[in-house]
Amino acid sequence: xxxxxxxxxxxxxxxxxxxxxxxxxxxxxxxxxxxxxxxxxxxxxxxxxxxxxxxxxxxxxxxxxxxxxxxxxxxxxxxxxxxxxxxxxxxxxxxxxxxxxxxxxxxxxxxxxxxxxxxxxxxxxxxxxxxxxxxxxxxxxxxxxxxxxxxxxxxxxxxxxxxxxxxxxxxxxxxxxxxxxxxxxxxxxxxxxxxxxxxxxxxxxxxxxxxxxxxxxxxxxxxxxxxxxxxxxxxxxxxxxxxxxxxxxxxxxxxxxxxxxxxxxxx
Amino acid sequence: xxxxxxxxxxxxxxxxxxxxxxxxxxxxxxxxxxxxxxxxxxxxxxxxxxxxxxxxxxxxxxxxxxxxxxxxxxxxxxxxxxxxxxxxxxxxxxxxxxxxxxxxxxxxxxxxxxxxxxxxxxxxxxxxxxxxxxxxxxxxxxxxxxxxxxxxxxxxxxxxxxxxxxxxxxxxxxxxxxxxxxxxxxxxxxxxxxxxxxxxxxxxxxxxxxxxxxxxxxxxxxxxxxxxxxxxxxxxxx
Numbered sequence: 001x002x003x004x005x006x007x008x009x010x011x012x013x014x015x016x017x018x019x020x021x022x023x024x025x026x027x028x029x030x031x032x033x034x035x036x037x038x039x040x041x042x043x044x045x046x047x048x049x050x051x052x053x054x055x056x057x058x059x060x061x062x063x064x065x066x067x068x069x070x071x072x073x074x075x076x077x078x079x080x081x082x083x084x085x086x087x088x089x090x091x092x093x094x095x096x097x098x099x100x101x102x103x104x105x106x107x108x109x110x111x112x113x114x115x116x117x118x119x120x121x122x123x124x125x126x127x128x129x130x131x132x133x134x135x136x137x138x139x140x141x142x143x144x145x146x147x148x149x150x151x152x153x154x155x156x157x158x159x160x161x162x163x164x165x166x167x168x169x170x171x172x173x174x175x176x177x178x179x180x181x182x183x184x185x186x187x188x189x190x191x192x193x194x195x196x197x198x199x200x201x202x203x204x205x206x207x208x209x210x211x212x213x214x215x216x217x218x219x220x221x222x223x224x225x226x227x228x229x230x231x232x233x234x235x236x237x238x239x240x241x242x243x244x245x246x247x248x249x250x251x252x253x254x255x256x257x258x259x260x261x262x263x264x265x266x267x
Numbered sequence: 268x269x270x271x272x273x274x275x276x277x278x279x280x281x282x283x284x285x286x287x288x289x290x291x292x293x294x295x296x297x298x299x300x301x302x303x304x305x306x307x308x309x310x311x312x313x314x315x316x317x318x319x320x321x322x323x324x325x326x327x328x329x330x331x332x333x334x335x336x337x338x339x340x341x342x343x344x345x346x347x348x349x350x351x352x353x354x355x356x357x358x359x360x361x362x363x364x365x366x367x368x369x370x371x372x373x374x375x376x377x378x379x380x381x382x383x384x385x386x387x388x389x390x391x392x393x394x395x396x397x398x399x400x401x402x403x404x405x406x407x408x409x410x411x412x413x414x415x416x417x418x419x420x421x422x423x424x425x426x427x428x429x430x431x432x433x434x435x436x437x438x439x440x441x442x443x444x445x446x447x448x449x450x451x452x453x454x455x456x457x458x459x460x461x462x463x464x465x466x467x468x469x470x471x472x473x474x475x476x477x478x479x480x481x482x483x484x485x486x487x488x489x490x491x492x493x494x495x496x497x498x499x500x501x502x503x504x505x
Binding site for chain 1: 388389390391392393394395396397398399400401402403404405406407409411
């Protein structure tokens, strides 16, 4: 009987390790989680920081086969609603199959994801004003998605330096800014920027093989730019209304550029 | 006493279990928490309310309403996570073609912070082979420009509306160009300096002008105007 209980205890322990929750914070205050103690055990480690408050700081650092999630200001806990003000979320991952997701709601929130390894994924969802998503990947098979909604003055910055990288961003509101940079021997990149609102900017810069870029802007006073240096590149800018601008610069082979504009501001 | 000992062990086990899986009890959608390691093969095609990213959030965040009152932004579905990567991206080049495997040129990123020094209303600048450029414009006050240096270039500009201006300049081989304009105060110019060039301008409207300059071999030019205040200029030099 006692042996069975001990065995069960060990089993519960191992099962707990595979879905480890490193932090679960409903209160204000900084949290730092480092799951590198589990590196080498061959386990999937799941770290989460949930915060509902203002001026919180969340940091997750992982080495291995990891998942990370930081939620600030959402309804992450049952029955809790509310925005979050001036929070910062940092995720740093180095390993295989790293996945990081940051969700923020409120004003002046900042998300930073730094991934080095293979098969990384970085996702940022933000709802509010003056939000920033900064994603940096030095990896293979990476994928980035950043979505910003509901406010003014949000920006997305992405760096990628690996293979088969892709970026998809979406911004809805005014005064947005998006920037994607993919280079350093990277193949098969793709970048996507969609913006709707007033006074937005978008940049995509690519170097390498088989790149593609897509910018779609809907609204007024938008500005878009694509710069490609490589082979088999393709760039498409699709713009909607007043005083729009577009620029496609391509250097390489097999390039295609396409700008479609409608609307415009009369003299 | 032995009874209480067994009870204490059971309570201990339960406490450890609760501790190790605390998120199940305290955070997140209970039906999804604790299952981040689902080895989905990406065939699900889940929508915004499908499977979520690891650990949490498989749904639209509360209070977020997308444009048109529809759902807000999509959180990444589990089918889009790496390892089972099959993201849906409009205009995506697709996964059939993994590239040709050649190393990229790389970029030190020293000009990562880009200049904001010029704001064109549609401009395409291409240096290379097999280039193709196209600009569509529908509106007022538009202008467009395409500059191509390379081989097998092709360019096309369509404009409808007011105050349009379009210009194409091509240096290279086998170039082809076409400008069509429709509205008010249009002007168009094509300059070709290379081989096997071809140029075409078609204008319908008021105050139109057209200019074609060709300096190369086997050039052809065509300007067709239908409107008021027309002007025409074609020059060859070969």
